[in-house]
Amino acid sequence: MSSRRWVAAVPAAPAAWPVEDAAEWPAAIVRTIRPRVLLLAPPSSYRSQAYCRAAEGLGMDILVASQGEYSLMPELAGGLHLDFADAANAIERIAVAHRTAPLSALVPTDDLTVELASLAGAVLGLPHNPPQAARAARRKDLGRAALAAAGLPVPAFRRVDLFAALDLQLQDLSYPCVIKPLTLSGSRGVIRANDRQQLHDAWQRVQKILADQPIPEERQFALVEDYLPGAEVAVEGLISNGEVQVLAIFDKPDPLQGPFFEETYYVTPSRLPEASIMRVVQRMQEACRAYGLREGPVHAEFRVHDGEAWMLEMAARTIGGDCARVLERVIGRPLEELVLECAMGGQPALSPPQLAAGVLMIPIPGAGLLRRVEGVAEARRVPLVEDVVIAIGEGYAMQPLPEGSSYLGFIFAAGPSAEDVEAALRQAHACLKVVRVPAWQVEVG
Template sequence: MQLYLLALNPTDSVTEGFLPAALRLGLAVTVLTDRPDAHRAVAADLEGEGGVGVEVLKCDVRDFRAVIARISAHRAPDAVFSNSDHLQTQTALAADYFGLPAKSWRAALRTKDKAEMRRRLAAAGADAVRSVELSPGQDPAAVSAAPGMPYPCVVKPREGVASEDVVLVEGPQELVRRCEEIQARRPGAALVVEEYLAGELYTLETLGDGRVRHVLGGFRTELSPPPYFVEERLTYVPVHPEPVVDQVLSQLDALGVGFGACHTEFVVHEGRARIIEVNYRAIGDQCDLLLTQLLDIPLFEHILRTHLGESLPPDLGVRTDVAARLDYPCADRAGILASGPGAADLEYGDVKLTYRPLRGIGERHELHRTNRDFLGVVRATGTDQELVDRAVAEFLAAQRWEITP
């Protein structure tokens, strides 16, 4: 069977998750990408481990017409799939063109476009968040003085990801300044200004086949100090309170979300769950790699099987007697990473801990206030949260990352 996987830059989710899973399923894999050289290096590594059938073709994957043309001129597809935030609508349109199982392109667009998501939720009576959209180049001064503009509020790119250029502002002058800064960096981007939603930040991870939807638990997320929103730590939550899950799923239903993997971020305040954003794909930053190990399920295979038209089992056999945590050591300034720990796989009693560096020694980076500042990722799993937390704390206390100008 032929799988087309659409991708931009290589990610851990693709290289360590979906590609190996596709090969285990015996699929012929064609990666369509605008960055073929990087993906060919990944494919070569997989084949060196015994994998076969990974093909890489150059394609303007941001244009669904180019994707359809590339597939149509090649081999007949059995599935068209992507785990990229930026490519869900294009993937859904291409899959639908060939009559294949797919997410609704309308739902993919609603979740990617944060202004449209707010409008859709409000129209459905699911949740109303005060927000204003700024078109590319629009003067933010007109918005900052608008009647009813809530402060504090959050400025974000309408179609952004990974907390890039997401910032909390306290008043009109700061709003104008922050918008102008983002517009200078992203001259073609529309922005959204919306009320700040107070509460504890969580995620909900779901997997559906269009008929049944499984909840895989979620994470409690700890952020950097304001005004930025960098995710620094995630602690696994096996089961959220049922009323909270019901509220989030109701909002996802209003958006039309229910096929394949979905990663939803939301806050809970006084029992009320309100969506921050919906990423209509599997959770990233190695959380998906942790989940497949933690829950003891073939998560990546399940996701791919839904796109091949297979039904999910009524019970995935997900473990709930588990505990886990991920920490992301972050750079606190621009510069060259002069030293840092290497990859490690350790055991602290019953706790299994993995560390993977995300930045090479000798690399220079600016400070982005996003996950691009991550120096590495610590993943720890076990059955007791206190022991997991202690293992991570001990590991981090023994490490040093040196950044020089």
Template structure:
């Protein structure tokens, strides 16, 4: 009789919110043994003991260097001898390229390292999309302010300044004149080492500011077959920065527009050679048609995975884990309801003096989750990136429009009083 061997998953690093934190729990529920490898667990624990944190559900916790693929491969070769594993996966933007390299080395199912590298580096993405005639923003890659001025003159104001390999809208700003350009360029160019200790190249993107509604398309590709889970609406705040403040799913747009959006997304994924794995592709609906904002070779962040799960009965985190482990994936919708999510951000920078309407929000129709992390007396700031969120509201509805309406009514009941 053959001895049963429990499948073993390596999880590389995490996100700072639900998608990454849920992965350990879901992998365990699927019956897998889990090893979580991180460079520094303190980054996630925030002074909480590991056994009281969602990441504590992993069977094994290992601290080692994760920012270098070669050294990680060497470590895992030795680890494999005593603890054979069957798949490797990350849910973190910062580690998708390293995870692809390591998974490919061990012969596991994974996106190609080259496609992930192109997606992760926005300058490479823009070049690739241009070469393959996929609609995208006009752009220049610059290394100095003189080059940035020349690029802005060519593209025209307003234009967007962004680092080539950051996440959470960090360092992304729309500028309207040379003075603003200088400030934004200097900031983006100053990000030499990111928050994970990874060194980045000294390049900055100057892009056309694309006018139009922004949406994202959530997909999971399996051996070249791109499955579209749906379209997510997106609200932005923090102007002239781009802070994600509201989502709803599944977002209904006219069928011809939807078809055009999906065609552009599939063309973009084909252009970069991304044929296997999850993707969160951001699209602007411009008057010229859909254009690619960014290709993110991972699941959508924030609450998007939960929104898909609650709306369709498809848990993207679960299915992506199964995909990485070579097990069968179920992407068939089981239901069709609407979900919506709103970030809570400070209306101005200062100290939180008073919170009004908390009980009313909790009693509001359709509200499933209401979390406010900031307390009276905390210093809060007007948002400039996704990290400035201080809470959120999550609602359900009969469809996305109904969920958005429930969200709007709940959000209007909350008032944050800030003192300078």
């Protein structure tokens, strides 16, 4: 797409105008400048480079705001350095950047930056989700409460104190149940328990997983709720001025019954009955309203059982990891382009899906140091497979769920049907052999 979409042909600013305070520039001059988008991204985000490529293709300038001053990515190293834990200071620095050169939109890439983007958007007067809505989308307990208040179907749930007596908090609890952190993503720390002893063991495990969380409340508390049976799907959408546009619905064909809930296969289009798909879309729209979300990407996960769609969780961001690549094969454009256009107030045009597509988030088979992954070339030769990406290098200390927070890599495939795509992903995965060695811990002193 040409940058002419965004740039008006009017004269440049005379040198006398105060470039140090761009907020005071005449409106006609501001319109001559390429839109400038602030991308709020953790330094470990998979998404930063994809957004930078998308912005260049759309004729936009992008300023990356992240933590830390050292990065191999030029956009991070030369961007705006913030302390995400100090929201007030971060917002002030964003405001200074806005006064220097006006920002047109704010785009958070990950859960960590969603709340900050909403707070900064409110201060700068840019399109944003209400801060309380952004918070509900990041915190599972607040999201559950919002759904319940709106009369939407939710499992029985309670917030528990991980450092208080267990028995007093779990009276009248039914089993099986699931304990999960208030935050975190990718099913990290999510554990099913079929009885009180299993819950006690999971309770202690979640305590340890949350020990390094920076926010005290999110270290201390967790959510316990009824286990929901049924087929699981993920929904990717965009919200513009409160209107939800569903981009894709992914089946998760592996049964996710616990005790852990590692996500592996995502395949679209969904093979659920049409009535179930319509129910998922309806509940997605209702949930966005219940949370109060009005702008930007949204990623939600549902269990479908007995004619009802039960939301597991919803986040005000795109699909995680490198999985967004699979959407380009379905909608014909990079997901990041759509998000940026939506952030600018546009209504992205979409073509009807031409292909089925899918991704396998390659699971980590066990703890240890990665030596190598064999069979990658063979996996790439499987018909319909488009790419096999090993995301971690030799010597990486691997940790599976529920403690782990990363995947071994990704396999992408596209083809004429969801069944063909799923079969190709499974065949390619079977080609891989992960070689690992034990990771020994040495105590000194």
